Amino acid sequence: xxxxxxxxxxxxxxxxxxxxxxxxxxxxxxxxxxxxxxxxxxxxxxxxxxxxxxxxxxxxxxxxxxxxxxxxxxxxxxxxxxxxxxxxxxxxxxxxxxxxxxxxxxxxxxxxxxxxxxxxxxxxxxxxxxxxxxxxxxxxxxxxxxxxxxxxxxxxxxxxxxxxxxxxxxxxxxxxxxxxxxxxxxxxxxxxxxxxxxxxxxxxxxxxxxxxxxxxxxxxxxxxxxxxxxxxxxxxxxxxxxxxxxxxxxxxxxxxxxxxxxxxxxxxxxxxxxxxxxxxxxxxxxxxxxxxxxxxxxxxxxxxxxxxxxxxxxxxxxxxxxxxxxxxxxxxxxxxxxxxxxxxxxxxxxxxxxxxxxxxxxxxxxxxxxxxxxxxxxxxxxxxxxxxxxxx
Amino acid sequence: xxxxxxxxxxxxxxxxxxxxxxxxxxxxxxxxxxxxxxxxxxxxxxxxxxxxxxxxxxxxxxxxxxxxxxxxxxxxxxxxxxxxxxxxxxxxxxxxxxxxxxxxxxxxxxxxxxxxxxxxxxxxxxxxxxxxxxxxxxxxxxxxxxxxxxxxxxxxxxxxxxxxxxxxxxxxxxxxxxxxxxxxxxxxxxxxxxxxxxxxxxxxxxxxxxxxxxxxxxxxxxxxxxxxxxxxxxxxxxxxxxxxxxxxxxxxxxxxxxxxxxxxxxxxxxxxxxxxxxxxxxxxxxxxxxxxxxxxxxxxxxxxxxxxxxxxxxxxxxxxxxxxxxxxxxxxxxxxxxxxxxxxxxxxxxxxxxxxxxxxxxxxxxxxxxxxxxxx
Numbered sequence: 209x210x211x212x213x214x215x216x217x218x219x220x221x222x223x224x225x226x227x228x229x230x231x232x233x234x235x236x237x238x239x240x241x242x243x244x245x246x247x248x249x250x251x252x253x254x255x256x257x258x259x260x261x262x263x264x265x266x267x268x269x270x271x272x273x274x275x276x277x278x279x280x281x282x283x284x285x286x287x288x289x290x291x292x293x294x295x296x297x298x299x300x301x302x303x304x305x306x307x308x309x310x311x312x313x314x315x316x317x318x319x320x321x322x323x324x325x326x327x328x329x330x331x332x333x334x335x336x337x338x339x340x341x342x343x344x345x346x347x348x349x350x351x352x353x354x355x356x357x358x359x360x361x362x363x364x365x366x367x368x369x370x371x372x373x374x375x376x377x378x379x380x381x382x383x384x385x386x387x388x389x390x391x392x393x394x395x396x397x398x399x400x401x402x403x404x405x406x407x408x409x410x411x412x413x414x415x416x417x418x419x420x421x422x423x424x425x426x427x428x429x430x431x432x433x434x435x436x437x438x439x440x441x442x443x444x445x446x447x448x449x450x451x452x453x454x455x456x457x458x459x460x461x462x463x464x465x466x467x468x469x470x471x472x473x474x475x476x477x478x479x480x481x482x483x484x485x486x487x488x489x490x491x492x493x494x495x496x497x498x499x500x501x502x503x504x505x506x507x508x509x510x511x512x513x514x515x516x517x518x519x520x521x522x523x524x525x526x527x528x529x530x531x532x533x534x535x536x537x538x539x540x541x542x543x544x545x546x547x548x549x550x551x552x553x554x555x556x557x558x559x560x561x562x563x564x565x566x567x568x569x570x571x572x573x574x575x576x577x578x579x580x581x582x583x584x585x586x587x588x589x590x591x592x593x594x595x596x597x598x599x600x
Numbered sequence: 601x602x603x604x605x606x607x608x609x610x611x612x613x614x615x616x617x618x619x620x621x622x623x624x625x626x627x628x629x630x631x632x633x634x635x636x637x638x639x640x641x642x643x644x645x646x647x648x649x650x651x652x653x654x655x656x657x658x659x660x661x662x663x664x665x666x667x668x669x670x671x672x673x674x675x676x677x678x679x680x681x682x683x684x685x686x687x688x689x690x691x692x693x694x695x696x697x698x699x700x701x702x703x704x705x706x707x708x709x710x711x712x713x714x715x716x717x718x719x720x721x722x723x724x725x726x727x728x729x730x731x732x733x734x735x736x737x738x739x740x741x742x743x744x745x746x747x748x749x750x751x752x753x754x755x756x757x758x759x760x761x762x763x764x765x766x767x768x769x770x771x772x773x774x775x776x777x778x779x780x781x782x783x784x785x786x787x788x789x790x791x792x793x794x795x796x797x798x799x800x801x802x803x804x805x806x807x808x809x810x811x812x813x814x815x816x817x818x819x820x821x822x823x824x825x826x827x828x829x830x831x832x833x834x835x836x837x838x839x840x841x842x843x844x845x846x847x848x849x850x851x852x853x854x855x856x857x858x859x860x861x862x863x864x865x866x867x868x869x870x871x872x873x874x875x876x877x878x879x880x881x882x883x884x885x886x887x888x889x890x891x892x893x894x895x896x897x898x899x900x901x902x903x904x905x906x907x908x909x910x911x912x913x914x915x916x917x918x919x920x921x922x923x924x925x926x927x928x929x930x931x932x933x934x935x936x937x938x939x940x941x942x943x944x945x946x947x948x949x950x951x952x953x954x955x956x957x958x959x960x961x962x963x964x965x966x967x968x969x970x971x972x973x974x975x976x
Contacts, residue, residue: 292743293671294698320672321748359748363670365739368699371861374872375853391872474755474968481976482751498974596853 256450260421261412262522263452265334271349271399273406280382281404284397286590289372290356292363295319298355298401301327304587307526308408313467313534314476318363324470324479324500326534331523331586334406335453341516341532342502343459348402356398359486360479370394378594410522414582428579435576438569443546445573447559448518454580459503459515462560463551466499467533500533514553525581539574642819644797645831645899648712651788658762659785662778664962667752669742673697676735676742676782679705682960685903686789691911692848692855699740700854702862702877704911707904709958710897712787715836719909721894722883725836728783729776736779740858746775753778754976758966791899794955807952813942814949822923822936822946832897833953838880840891842928845876846910877910891930902954916947 267273284290288297296318301310308330310316315327325341333339339351356362356369373379373392383392386400412418417436419427428436439445448456469476484497487505503515516532530536536545545551547570549562565573662668666675674696679688686708688694695701703719717723717731724730736742736749753759753773763773766781791797796815798806807815818824827835849855863871866882880889893909907913913922920943922928926935938946 289698292698292739293673293696295671318671320667320670359670359745363743363745365743367865368739368857368861371857371864374860375857471973472970474970477971477973478748478751478755478968480973481754482745482748484976485751486745486747495976496974497976596857598851598853599856 256446256456259417259446259450259454260452261415261418262332262335262410265406265409267406268347268349271402273403274386276382277386277400277403278407279404280379280386281400281402282588283379283591283593284401285404287593289376290362290364290369290397291318292365292368293319296362298352298362299590301355301361302330304589305585307331307523307528307585309527311528313529314469315361317360317479321360322473322475322479323360324476324483325532326529328519329523329527330405330408331527332409332453332520334409335520336455336517337457338517342506343517344506348405349399352398352401353394360482366394369397372596373397375596375599376594377597408586408588410582411586414584415522416579416583417576420579429575431572431575432579433576434569435572435574435579438565438573439576442565442569443563443573444559445521445546449521454521455518457518459512459517460557460559461502461514461553461555462516462545463514463553463556464516464531464533464545465535465551467535470498502532511555513555521577521580523581523585525578526585539577540570543570543573543577642796642800642825642829642833643831644794644800645710645713645790648787652766652784654762654766655781655784656788657785658759658766659781659783659788660960661759661762661963661965662753662782663785665965668736668744668749668782669696670744670748671697674742676732677962679741680708682958685709685900685905686958687904689905691846691906695740695854695858696743698854699858700852701740702849702855702859703909704906706896707900708786708789709900709904710790710832712790713832714834714897716894719893720880720883721838728786729780730783732779732782732786733776740861746778750775750778752968755968755971756966757969789958789960791955792958794899795952796949797955799952808948810945810948811952812949814945814947814952817938817942817946818949821942822938823933824923824946826933827895828898832899834895834897836895838889838892838894839932840879840930841893841922841933842891842931843893843908843910843922844912844928846912849877849910850875879909898950898953900954900958902951903957916950917943920946920950 285298285302288294288300290297291300301315301317301323302308303310310327312327314325315323317323328339328341333351334348337346339345339348340354345351345354353366354361356364357366370393373383373394379392383389383396387393387396389396410418412422416427416432439449448458448460450456467476470480480500481494481497483500484494488508489497489501489505493501499514501513503512503517504510506512524530524539528537528539530539530542536542543565546560547563547565550556550560663676663680666672666678668675679693680686681688688705691704693701693703693705706719711717711725711728711731714725716725717728718734723734733746734741736744737746750773753763759773763781764771767777795806795811818828827837827839829835849859859877860871860874863874863878863882868874868878868882868885871882876891878890880892881887883889901907901916905914905916907916907919913919920938923933924936924938924943927933
């Protein structure tokens with residue numbers, strides 16, 4: 209990670225926090241009075257940032273947006289030549305019609321392999337300050353190469369992908385206009401893809417909860433309003449799912465059940481061991497690794513075993529299945545899991561405790577969570593891709 | 601001699617180390633000439649060290665196993681097919697899916713007797729394990745991550761059992777050893793029952809009269825032994841012959857891409873401006889190495905057409921005709937001045953250097969099996 213990008217990530221946080229403060233200031237995102245938690249149930253943590261419409265996407269100073277860059281990034285996002293064997297463009301695991309994920313429990317991965325985690329949505333990924341389930345990168349510009357070059361994802365060699373771009377005259381011209389270089393560079397390809405991804409965001413006018421927050425008191429149903437109260441109160445969801453993104457962008461252990469495929473399926477087992485190996489576990493931990501250690505791979509601190517980054521709750525209508533390993537197919541299952549206080553885990557978050565929600569409260573909560581999704585998904589059709597040509 | 605700047609891949613570092621080593625001892629360290637300066641003798645293939653037969657056996661499985669490539673689509677045998685003289689029968693090799701390669705897939709016969717590997721001679725012939733590693737991990741050939749291949753092998757109980765028979769109980773399939781195992785198999789691929797070898801051992805009837813006169817030309821008037829001598833009939837050096845470009849390289853963007861990308865990752869200056877195959881120059885960056893390629897061995901040519909680094913010649917007669925002219929632009933060789941009958945005799949001799957086809961059958965590959973999670 210270069211420090212420049214790290215700074216951009218930090219800037220994004222500042223912008224995001226500023227946005228939250230602004231919203232809090234005008235009171236636009238306050239939960240309705242009925243939703244205020246009873247004092248007895250209030251957790252002993254600082255008041256969380258309120259939910260509310262997302263601010264404009266943060267844009268890093270070294271990768272400004274332009275229509276032409278976004279258009280180039282869109283093509284590259286769908287272009288299978290940005291993968292090892294021409295099979296796995298970004299869009300292979302981030303399909304617009306599958307909520308910009310791939311609808312599988314575990315992402316399909318590169319041919320001959322599988323991935324080992326759920327393919328996360330592109331929706332609103334521009335608002336995160338860290339990406340991937342273990343937060344390994346801090347910008348979309350750094351996420352793109354990790355995916356395009358990762359051996360169980362795109363498995364592309366950067367020098368090879370770069371040379372392919374140089375034999376596509378339309379790209380040569382577009383890169384020259386957008387980045388001013390004689391020949392396309394792979395780092396610029398990743399920047400263009402990041403710019404495109406910054407356009408895949410929720411439109412507040414289409415999100416019932418956002419319309420409600422902006423003053424349309426009819427935007428939520430009675431059930432959703434009751435769910436909103438549960439979210440802030442008895443459910444305690446707001447403790448981690450707060451701010452416009454409905455994520456604290458921190459890492460927690462919930463005790464999510466392991467996905468059974470790792471116990472029985474050779475291809476998944478291969479990737480499971482490979483991940484432990486290539487993420488640099490000490491041999492003794494590699495030998496015994498029977499779970500996904502999450503944030504631990506970044507910190508090598510046993511306290512972080514099994515921690516995963518809190519995902520946003522926006523657009524969940526379109527992004528099933530859920531959790532880092534896709535074990536839950538419906539929001540009902542997810543809510544049931546939280547209602548039980550999560551699963552067994554050695555260092556489970558103290559915030560995870562049985563909630564004692566009634567069946568009605570659970571239904572209301574799901575209804576509310578669905579109000580954080582747009583009325584219709586954002587679909588981008590695959591663009592026509594320019595062909596190779598003999599170089600002069 | 602310039603050495604490529606170290607790059608981030610271990611592969612590049614090893615390649616650089618090999619070059620440094622090469623620069624230190626010089627290609628002349630390879631015995632190519634007799635002490636009196638006369639061309640070295642033509643000799644039968646020497647017996648090498650005994651091979652580890654357990655490694656050869658596991659290596660045979662791995663050689664045919666596509667799980668050694670990134671998307672499990674290609675095995676070593678895909679481009680080094682025993683039935684095609686351990687090459688692929690194509691002028692230009694196919695390469696990894698979505699790529700096409702820009703040079704000919706050389707035969708693997710008699711690999712163990714070679715001084716260097718690759719048409720640009722960048723790999724040390726004493727180390728077939730590194731050759732295998734380069735092929736398995738290189739983007740335009742098998743494009744696999746070595747660590748992923750290692751975990752794939754661990755998922756095949758038969759492979760683990762064969763591995764432990766070689767390396768001991770408790771040993772796991774592991775990168776460098778994995779590649780050495782395949783390298784040991786490659787060492788086992790040798791010419792069999794070659795008429796010329798029988799002749800050298802005293803069987804006067806092993807060569808036709810025409811082939812015998814071809815042999816005399818080979819050593820004399822045609823001057824072939826200047827570069828083609830020793831047991832594999834190669835000096836292990838790189839020379840410029842001015843072989844015509846294969847138009848399929850530049851006219852097919854997929855091949856041009858792999859060529860320029862190879863130059864780019866070799867650290868060659870001005871790589872975007874190259875339009876022809878520069879050969880050794882991409883490795884040394886020394887102008888005098890422009891267009892130089894490794895002298896191939898001449899054994900088993902009957903099974904390994906087409907010929908030259910880019911497969912432009914389909915027959916030995918075409919190759920001899922090319923030398924007859926003294927090669928192409930910038931060639932180091934002189935016109936041979938052979939009569940038509942002499943050219944035919946030379947081809948007859950070259951054919952006597954081919955033995956019986958060396959066929960190794962593809963084994964039935966054992967499948968992945970589930971393992972106990974957490975017992976890695």
